[in-house]
Every structure is written in structure tokens, then in C-alpha cells.
Amino acid sequence: MAKKTPEINATSTADIAFLLLVFFLATTTMNVDSGMFRRLPPYQPDNTEAPKIAQRNILQILVNKDNMLQVGGEPLDVNRLKEKALEFILNPMNDPNLPETSPKEIEGLGNVDVSKGVISLQSDKGTSYEMYIAVQDQLAAAFSEARDRKAKAKWGKKYNDLNSDQQEAIKKWVPMSISEAEPKNIGGKKK
Secondary structure, X not given: OOOOXXXXXXXXXXXXXXXXXXXXXXHOOOOOOOOOOOOOOOOOOOOOOOOOOOHHHEEEEEEOOOXXXXXXXXXXXXXXXXXXXXXXXXXOOOOOOOOOEEEEEEOOOEEEEEEOOEEEEEEEOOOOHHHHHHHHHHHHHHHHHHHHHHXXXXXXXXXXXXXXXXXXXXXXXXXXXXXXXXXXXXXOOOO
């Protein structure tokens, strides 16, 4: 007669597997993509006419299907976009070709000059995701730097070191005015 091999009692294996699964689900954090933070403009009926904006108050940024960047009609490397946008946002020398300002009463700051500038971003349908994100990152960095400079000038601290009321005041002083048009076929290199 052949010797029987002993069997392992597996009745509780499913229970143990289930408990391990529950443990890992309860203790693991999921990486959630947060997306880009942009405040959308309020709803406007279709028959609403777009506001008129002086040409000097618009910085036009175009990205074509070949990922080439054009800022204000001139070709520009994406790594220089932050400095160009920062100059547009702040207009430190009060250049007549850069955005005009208008006085505005802001709680916590008093009467300050706020830029009327708007950055207009248009990309081609063929623009790569990486290039689009690189442009967005440069623009976000420019606004962040502008807010840091204003915060340092007013309170001697960086924007992130301010209390919430001070941060709100700086946001009103340096509003993130970016207009993104629907992607279309802009074109590529000219030969």
C-alpha cells in the first residue's frame, strides 16, 4: 500500500488573503493627479460680445505642431518664456509697449496699480503634451515669481510665507490672467 502524503488544511487561506487585501487597501495611499488649477471665467451667453482689450495689454503665445514657440510675434525658446512673461506681468520700467495699469483699492494693500495684461495662449492640435505642460509650467513660474516679488516689496517675505489674507491681497494685485484658446491648426516651420 502506498503512503499518503498529508494534506495542508487550506480552509482559512481565502480568509487570510481577504484580510491582507483589506489591510493593503486601507493602508495604501493612491496617487491622485491634481490637474492644473485655473479659474474659469463666468458663463456668458452666446450673444455676449468679447471685451475690447488694447493690443499692448495682450501677450500672445503660440505653440505650433512642431513645438516651436512664438511670443509676441517673435520666436522664443521655452526656457526663456518665464523671463518674458515676468517682464510682461510686472512692467518694471513702465514701458509703453507693455501692459498699462489701473489703480485699484485692495484690502491690506491700499491703493495699488494693477496690470491690465492678459496672456493669450494658443496651441496647435499637434502640439505635444510635454511642450504644452512646459509652457504652462513657465507661465505658472512667472506668476509665482511676480507674486513673490510683490510680497517681498510689501512685507519682506515670499508669497508662500504670508498669511491667507496677505496672499489673497497679492493674488488681487497680481491676478493670473491667462486666456487659453481652443487648439487649432496653427502650422509648422516655414521653408
